[in-house]
Amino acid sequence: MVWLKRDLRIDDHAPLLAAQGFDTTVALFVIEPEWLQSPECDASHVETCLTCLAELRVALAQRGVPLLVRTGSILRVFQTLKADYAFTHVLSHEETGPGWTYTRDQQAGQWCMGQGVNWLEFSQTGVVRRLRSRQGWAGSWQARMDTPLRLLQGGFNAGQTQTAQLAVDDIPTLASLGLAPHRKNLQAAGERAACQTLKSFLQSRGRDYCKALSSPLTAESGCSRLSPHLAFGTLSMRVVHQATEASMARTNDPSLAYGLKGFSSRLRWHCHFMQKLESEPAIEFHNFSRACDGLRPGDVQGGAAPFGDADEARFQSWCEGRTGYPMVDACMRSLVATGWLNFRMRAMLVSFASNHLWLHWRTTGIFLARQFLDFEPGIHWSQMQMQSGTTGINTLRMYSPTKQAQDHDPQGLFIRRWVPELARVPLPYLATPWTMDIAVQRTAGCFIGHDYPAPVVDDKTAMKAAKDRLYGLRSSAEAHLQARQVLVRHGSRKSGLPPGANRRTSQNTKKTETARFVQGDLFGQDSE
Numbered sequence: 411m412v413w414l415k416r417d418l419r420i421d422d423h424a425p426l427l428a429a430q431g432f433d434t435t436v437a438l439f440v441i442e443p444e445w446l447q448s449p450e451c452d453a454s455h456v457e458t459c460l461t462c463l464a465e466l467r468v469a470l471a472q473r474g475v476p477l478l479v480r481t482g483s484i485l486r487v488f489q490t491l492k493a494d495y496a497f498t499h500v501l502s503h504e505e506t507g508p509g510w511t512y513t514r515d516q517q518a519g520q521w522c523m524g525q526g527v528n529w530l531e532f533s534q535t536g537v538v539r540r541l542r543s544r545q546g547w548a549g550s551w552q553a554r555m556d557t558p559l560r561l562l563q564g565g566f567n568a569g570q571t572q573t574a575q576l577a578v579d580d581i582p583t584l585a586s587l588g589l590a591p592h593r594k595n596l597q598a599a600g601e602r603a604a605c606q607t608l609k610s611f612l613q614s615r616g617r618d619y620c621k622a623l624s625s626p627l628t629a630e631s632g633c634s635r636l637s638p639h640l641a642f643g644t645l646s647m648r649v650v651h652q653a654t655e656a657s658m659a660r661t662n663d664p665s666l667a668y669g670l671k672g673f674s675s676r677l678r679w680h681c682h683f684m685q686k687l688e689s690e691p692a693i694e695f696h697n698f699s700r701a702c703d704g705l706r707p708g709d710v711q712g713g714a715a716p717f718g719d720a721d722e723a724r725f726q727s728w729c730e731g732r733t734g735y736p737m738v739d740a741c742m743r744s745l746v747a748t749g750w751l752n753f754r755m756r757a758m759l760v761s762f763a764s765n766h767l768w769l770h771w772r773t774t775g776i777f778l779a780r781q782f783l784d785f786e787p788g789i790h791w792s793q794m795q796m797q798s799g800t801t802g803i804n805t806l807r808m809y810s811p812t813k814q815a816q817d818h819d820p821q822g823l824f825i826r827r828w829v830p831e832l833a834r835v836p837l838p839y840l841a842t843p844w845t846m847d848i849a850v851q852r853t854a855g856c857f858i859g860h861d862y863p864a865p866v867v868d869d870k871t872a873m874k875a876a877k878d879r880l881y882g883l884r885s886s887a888e889a890h891l892q893a894r895q896v897l898v899r900h901g902s903r904k905s906g907l908p909p910g911a912n913r914r915t916s917q918n919t920k921k922t923e924t925a926r927f928v929q930g931d932l933f934g935q936d937s938e
């Protein structure tokens with residue numbers, strides 16, 4: 411039995427390939443109540459998953475493998491299925507998921523042992539299970555990604571009589587699962603859409619990647635948009651990596667080669683961040699640096715406490731895109747409407763919530779997880795903490811929403827698109843509409859405090875207060891001790907790469923890398 415999780419594809423699928431060696435094969439996807447009820451789950455995630463399953467069912471059926479989609483807790487589904495179909499092996503990919511998947515995998519493992527069922531797990535990313543040290547991790551990532559692709563050749567064994575009797579029920583709908591429809595305008599889902607997205611990026615869209623990725627206007631088409639496909643597993647990281655390397659080698663367009671080089675270096679960040687959650691699952695709930703415990707209100711054992719009234723009001727203004735800071739509000743509204751936002755603007759949203767509004771990253775992170783169609787817990791919680799200054803090792807970064815608007819939306823196109831109340835505000839005031847005098851407000855048809863909110867906090871005062879707190883904390887002996895521990899456990903190591911593979915060798919570069927490593931820069935993250 412091939413147990414599908416976040417690997418909803420045919421190509422480069424080790425469990426499916428391994429299943430070809432067995433007499434009969436059935437594929438199973440379980441819609442677990444633990445997932446549907448988890449705080450990070452949104453109807454948009456479920457709908458995307460169902461779309462992928464519908465496409466995959468057809469592709470598997472063409473190869474003679476039924477795809478069962480069952481709803482229920484894993485042990486109950488396994489038990490029922492075992493009665494109908496005496497499976498001897500479970501084949502699946504490893505998963506680095508939220509806490510509930512960790513618990514579920516432990517239960518599934520015990521159940522399999524008790525039933526004499528062999529559960530074989532395969533890796534599909536660069537994440538290393540039971541990793542002892544980060545030394546050499548980058549080299550191991552490279553080696554895994556360079557391994558030849560596992561492509562299915564031919565069909566499965568003919569002895570499918572047993573599986574033919576299994577009930578292949580209809581794939582559920584949002585309504586049948588008791589979920590309300592979402593209102594997002596999502597990018598296309600499924601393995602076919604994933605391949606088309608990859609192809610268009612590698613053939614042409616990637617040309618301007620490095621220039622395009624910072625502005626939300628250009629990033630929309632200039633970034634690869636592969637993140638949801640990697641999250642649902644409709645593409646494997648190895649396929650993306652190898653296709654990118656091949657395109658770089660093939661092209662004689664220097665701009666495209668340059669863009670793809672920048673892109674290719676970011677691919678390893680994906681696994682680098684996931685590795686943190688794999689190595690320390692508690693970072694989903696706790697500060698990386700325990701010296702930061704108590705820094706923001708709400709730090710309690712096992713997560714964040716509910717906000718008080720004042721914080722709740724600030725939180726709501728942020729969620730609704732009504733903070734009074736046009737760039738923050740435009741980004742949030744765009745994200746809520748589409749399920750995607752570029753890296754820099756995600757970082758700005760979190761920096762604003764964690765620093766300007768001084769809100770706990772766990773609660774804001776849950777809200778964002780529901781909005782991101784590409785929610786990937788290892789990346790998400792690491793990034794939430796990096797942008798909130800609680801890793802204890804990264805350079806502290808705070809984004810001024812006004813400067814971000816001036817730098818990345820200089821004509822105000824993005825703000826006007828997503829915050830229509832400001833459509834007629836003159837450009838010089840667009841990033842700071844509260845500075846309009848009453849006559850300008852009247853001409854613009856936008857009264858501050860009536861048509862558009864006044865700023866929820868003062869930018870400079872809030873940033874200074876946050877900096878004072880964070881830098882103050884960092885200078886303590888406890889913070890230094892914690893930083894060293896976090897660095898040993900999670901800091902990036904560029905060693906272990908094969909000669910010539912993305913490794914700079916000059917003396918100066920070596921010095922820079924060492925300096926960066928000491929301050930805990932994670933794969934050049936701060937250079938973006």
Ligand SMILES: Cc1cc2nc3c(=O)[nH]c(=O)nc-3n(C[C@H](O)[C@H](O)[C@H](O)COP(=O)(O)OP(=O)(O)OC[C@H]3O[C@@H](n4cnc5c(N)ncnc54)[C@H](O)[C@@H]3O)c2cc1C
Nearest residue numbers: 633634635636637676679680753756757784785786790793
């Ligand atoms: C607070 C916050 C939360 C985030 N949460 C997620 C998340 O849940 N899921 C997710 O996939 N990304 C997350 N990111 C990282 C990044 O914003 C997205 O990977 C990127 O915007 C996805 O768009 P893309 O595929 O077009 O990216 P591209 O720029 O085309 O990059 C290609 C791929 O490289 C990887 N990548 C790129 N940048 C990063 C990065 N900074 N960190 C890790 N991997 C990276 C991703 O797999 C991405 O799909 C988060 C960033 C922040 C600041």
